[in-house]
Amino acid sequence: MNSTCPYCGVGCGVCVTSQGNHQATVTGDPHHPANAGRLCVKGAALGETLTPQGRLLTAQVNGQPVSLDAALDAAAAGLRAVIDQYGPQAVAFYGSGQLLTEDYYVANKLMKGYIGAANIDTNSRLCMASAVVGYKRALGADAVPCCYDDLEQADLVLLVGSNAAWAHPVVWQRLMQAKQQRPAMRIVVIDPRRTASCDQADLHLPLRPGSDAALLSGLLHWLAQQDGLDSSMLPHLNGVSETLAAAAQWDVARVAETCDLTEQQVTHFFRLFSQHDRVLTLWCMGINQSTTGSDNNQAILNLHLLTGKIGRAGCGPFSLTGQPNAMGGREVGGLANQLAAHMNFTDEDCDRVQRFWRSPAMARQPGLTALDLFSAIAEGEVKAVWIMGTNPAVSMPEGNRVAQALAACPLVIVSDVMAQTDTSAFADILLPAQGWGEKNGTVTNSERRISRQRAFAAAPGDTRPDWWLLAQVAQRLGFREGFNWQHPSEIFCEHAALSGFENGGQRAFDISGLAQLSQAEWDALRPVQWPVNAAHPQGCARLFGDRRFFHPDGKARLLVPATPALTRRDAAYPLLMNSGRVRDQWHTMTRTGLVPRLMQHCDEPFVALHPADAAQYGVTEGGLARVQSVQGWISARVRTDAGMRRGELFVPMHWNRQFSQQSHVDMLVAARACPFSGQPALKQTPVRILSLAVSWQGWLWQRGIERPAGLRYWSRVPYPAAQRYAVAGDGLPQVWLAEHVDLSGLDLQLATGSGNDYRLLAWRDGELQLAFYAGSMLPSIDSAFVAAVFADAPQDAAGRHSVLAGQAMQRSAAGRIICSCMGVGEQTILQAVAQGCRTTQALGRKLKCGTQCGSCIPELKQLLLSDVVVEE
Ligand SMILES: Nc1nc2c(c(=O)[nH]1)N[C@H]1C(S)=C(S)[C@@H](COP(=O)(O)OP(=O)(O)OC[C@H]3O[C@@H](n4cnc5c(=O)[nH]c(N)nc54)[C@H](O)[C@@H]3O)O[C@H]1N2
Ligand SMILES: Nc1nc2c(c(=O)[nH]1)N[C@H]1C(S)=C(S)[C@@H](COP(=O)(O)OP(=O)(O)OC[C@H]3O[C@@H](n4cnc5c(=O)[nH]c(N)nc54)[C@H](O)[C@@H]3O)O[C@H]1N2
Ligand code: SF4
Ligand SMILES: [Mo]
DSSP states (O other): OEEEOSSSTTOOEEEEEEEETTEEEEEEOTTOTTTTTOOOHHHHTGGGGOOOTTBOOSEEETTEEEOHHHHHHHHHHHHHHHHHHHOGGGEEEEEOTTSOHHHHHHHHHIIIIIIOOOOEEEGGGGTTHHHHHHHHHHHSSOOOOOOTHHHHHOSEEEEESOOHHHHSHHHHHHHHHHHHHOTTOEEEEEOSSOOGGGTTOSEEEOOOTTOHHHHHHHHHHHHHHTTOSOGGGGGGEESHHHHHHHHTTOOHHHHHHHHTOOHHHHHHHHHHHHHOSOEEEEEOHHHHSSTTHHHHHHHHHHHHHHTTOSSSTTOEEEEOOOSTTHHHHHHHTOSTTOOSTTOOSSHHHHHHHHHHHTOSOOOOSOOOOHHHHHHHHHTTSOOEEEEESOOHHHHSSSHHHHHHHHHHOSEEEEEESBSOOTTGGGOSEEEEBOOTTTOOEEEEOTTSEEEEEOOOSOOOTTOBOHHHHHHHHHHHTTOOGGGOOSSHHHHHHHHHHHHHTTOTTOOSOOOGGGTTOOHHHHHTOOOEESOOSSSOTTOOSOSOTTOOOSSTTSOEEOOOOOOOOOOOOOSSSOEEEEEEOOTTOOTTOTTGGGOHHHHSSOOSOEEEEOHHHHHHHTOOTTSEEEEEOSSOEEEEEEEEOTTSOTTEEEEESOOOTTTBSSOOGGGTOOOOBOTTTOOBOTTOEEEEEEEOOOSEEEEEEESSOOOOOSOSEEEEEEETTEEEEEEEESSOHHHHHHHHOOOTTOEEEEEEOSTTOEEEEEEETTEEEEEEEEESSOOOOOHHHHHHHHHTOOOOHHHHHHHHHTSOOOHHHHOSEEETTTTEEHHHHHHHHHTTOOSHHHHHHHHOTTSSSOTTHHHHHHHHHOOOOOOO
16 A cells, blocks of 8 residues: 655655554555655654554543543533633644644634634644745745755755755655766755765855854855846846845855854855756755744745746755645644635635635634744633644743643643653543554645555554544534535545635645545545646646746745844853754654664764863763753753864754653753744754763663653663663662662562672563663663563573673673673683683683672682683
8 A cells, every 4th residue: 555654744655565463564655756665764664663552542531531422522612611711712723744634624624714713833833934934925925846856956955954864864865866876966065063964965064053044145145246146037026136235245254254164165155056057955944943034044035036046947945844744734724824725814815715614703813823822821811722743842942831831721632642742741631643554634745745645554442533533523512514524535625625716826725626536536646746726737846937926916025134143152051052853763752762773873862062062061972961051951961073063062852751851952942933933943042061960870671661760860762572761860779779669579680799880680480570780880781682681581590691791692602691790601711711810800800700790709719610621
C-alpha cells in the first residue's frame, strides 16, 4: 500500500507492507515525485514506531477511563457551558501541522463558522507563520513558487537557516546527488553553526544570529551597483525604489561588521550569486523563528523578485515546510488570522465562507495567535482549550508559564495518540486519536503537493480519527448539519469545493478540480501539486512564471526589511542559545523516542559550545552542565564543537519530561515574537552556562519507565525490554539506591569499590530486573550488551559477571569474567600468571583487575595458586 511519511515537510511517499500485529515494513515509494524511492532513517524506521507501547487507547475524564461516548459528551457539555456563560471567545483550539487536511478543515470550520470565534491557532505559528506573512506580503498569496525538481536544476543553492541534512534529509539527498552529477553546481550554507549541511557546501557563512536581512540587503545593493538586477521585472513590482534606497546603506563593510563575517566572505558570496543564473534559496527555522522573521522572509523575496529568479526552472524562493501537513493547515485556514481556503477576515471573505458553509455564527475578527492564546488562558480569559496533535507544554516558549496556564485552565481537552505526554498531564478530558497508518486523509508538502496518507493497520482500542472526534463534538454542540460526513473523502471534497467557490482566479489556492472525487477516486488519488483547476487539471509545478502576482494590481511588493535586531546579552547572561533539531528525533519524541535505533545517534540532551567557551565557563566535554536564562534552567551533557561560534550554545528542542528530568529547552526561551507573524524567536535566548556539580554519575537500567527520584540529573533511552537512565546525584550512589529504588525480593549481586564505584544487579529467577553502574565519572558500559541481557538471556555465573562488568566478554579469548569492574577474564589472567605475575598487585598493575572494587581478589588469589597450564 502507498502512503506518505508522517514526519517532515518533504512529504516522501512510502510503500508499506503490513504484517499485522503492529509489524510493517516501510520502504521508499519509487513512484512518488518527492523522493523517488529515497527515505531517511526516520522514514525507514517507521515500522518500528507502530508499537502499542504507551498508546492512549481509551478516553479519560479527570484521569478515569470512560467510554468514548461519555468523554465526547463531557467535552461538548464543557465547551457549551463555557460558551453559554462567557461567550465564544472564551474557548480555543490549538492544532497542529501534523493533523491531516480533513481533520484540520473540520476543526477550523467548527471554530470559525459555528462556535463563531477565530481562536484556533496551531503549532505552525511556531514554525511557518513568518513564511506565510512573507509570501502574502510579497506575492499577495501564501503560495510557494517552486517545486522539488528545481533542486536538480539549480546552479546555485542557498540554504539559509536550514539544516536540511538533518531536518529535510531527502531534499538533502537529492541535492547531494545533483551535485555529484553536476559538480559545477554550488551550495552556500548560511547558518551561525557549522552543521551537517555544510559537509558538501562550497561556502559556509557562519553569520551572527539574526543578521540575515543585512546580508541579503547588502547583496541586493551590490547587485544593483553591478547591474545584476533583472530590469524586465520592474513593471511587475511595487516598492522598488524605496527598497533599493534602503539597501544602499548596506555596503560590504557594514554587512561584514553586522554579520560578523569578513569582507572576503561577503564578497565571495555576492560574486557566487551574481555568477549564477538559476539560484534556488531554501530556508527554514533560522529565518522564521525570529523577532524579524517576516522581514527576513521579505529580504529573501526581495532578492528573488528583483533578480527575476522566480517562476523559472531551478530558481526561486523556496520555504521548506517543517511538518508533514504544515502546508495543508495553511490551506484550510488553521491559523487564527486566516479564514479557510486562503481567505482573510474581510467582510467579503467572511460572507463568502459563511454562505458556503451555511453556518450560523461566522467569526469576523482574527483570533488569538499561539502566544497570546496561552497568555489569555493564563489570565483566565480563555476558559476551555482543545489541544490536538501537538505538545505545547514542551514546544512553546516560556514552558513554565504554559504549564501554569494549562494547570489553571478550567477545561483542557487533549486528543493525542500517546497516553502520557507533558501536555496530556494537564488534560481534564483525553480523547484517543488514531495515528499514522490507522487513519486516512491527505497532507500537502513543501512543494504544494497533496498526497494521501492511507490506513493499513487496524485502529486499536477506542481510537478514532481526529476529524471524527471533532465532528462528534460539533454534533453534540447542536451543529448537526455541517458535520455529517461519513467518510474523510467527503470532507476533502467540501474543502476542494470551497477553494474554488467564487474564486475567479483571485485566490492562489484552488483545487476545485478535485471537488468531485468519488470515494474510490480520493482513495486512489495520486500525488498532485495545487492549483488543480480548469486551467491546471493535472496540477501545476511552478507558479508566477507569468509574473502575475495575487495583489489586486497583479504586481509583487517589495518592502524594506527591518534592520536586524541583534539580541542583547549582558554580564549575567553572556551567551546566546540557539535551539533546533537532531537528525533522528522528531519534536517531542512521542514516536521517535520509542525506537532504540533512533536513540543511538544522540542519546542524551546536550548543549553544544565552542571548546574555548567550554574552557572559559568551566564545563568539560562529556560532563554535565546547567544552562540558565531569565526564565529557568535546564541540565544537559556538554558537547564541545569547534563548528559553534564563540559565545553561542546550541540545545536540541526534543527532550521533555518524559525523557529527562529537566532538559526541555523551551523552559529557557522567552515569548518574544515577530510583530507581523506572531512567530516566537526560538533561536536566540540569552543564557549562562555552569558546570553541574555532582558527586557521582551512572547508568540505571530498569524494566519500567517510572521516573527516578532524588537525582540531580537523569535522561532516559528506551530498549526493547528495559529503560536505560543516565543518572547523576549527590552523596553516595549506594545511599541513593537504597533510598529510592525498591529491591525487595530480588537476588542482588554487587560490586563496591573505592569512592563512588558501585555496581549492582538485581535478578529474579535468573532474569535481570535492574542494573546500576555508578562511579565518580560516567562508567563505560556496552549498552547493546546489557539491553540484550534484559531482552532474553538468563545468565550463568560467568554471564552474570560480565553483566556486572557491563561488557560482553569474548569468552574464547578472555574467558570467564573475573574482574567485572575492569572486564578482565580468566584466560587473560592465567596468561599473565604464566608470563610471571606472582601477586594480585602485579596482576593489577598489568591488567587492572582487582583494582576497583576488589571483590575479585579472592578469585585472583585462587588463580595465582592454581597449576592450570595455559593453552597458547
Ligand atoms: N530530524 C528532524 N527533522 C525535522 C524535524 C524534527 O523534529 N526532526 N522537524 C520538522 C519541522 S516541524 C521543522 S520546522 C523543520 C526545521 O528544520 P530546520 O529549520 O532546518 O532545523 P532547525 O534545527 O530548527 O534550525 C535550522 C538552523 O537554523 C540555524 N539558525 C539559528 N539562528 C539562525 C540565524 O539567525 N540565521 C540563520 N541563517 N540560521 C540560523 C540553526 O543553527 C540551525 O542549524 O524540520 C523538520 N524536520
Ligand atoms: N526551542 C524551540 N522550540 C520549538 C522549536 C525550535 O526549533 N526550538 N520548533 C518549533 C516547531 S517548528 C514546531 S513545528 C513545534 C513542534 O512541537 P509539537 O507540535 O508540540 O511537537 P510534537 O512532538 O510533534 O507533538 C505532536 C503531538 O501529537 C501527537 N500525535 C501524533 N499523531 C497524532 C494524530 O494523528 N492525532 C493526534 N490528535 N495527535 C497525534 C503526538 O503524540 C504528540 O504528542 O515545536 C516548536 N518549538
Ligand atoms: S525526509 Fe522527511 S518525509 Fe522523507 S522519509 Fe525522512 S522524515 Fe519522512
Ligand atoms: Mo516546525
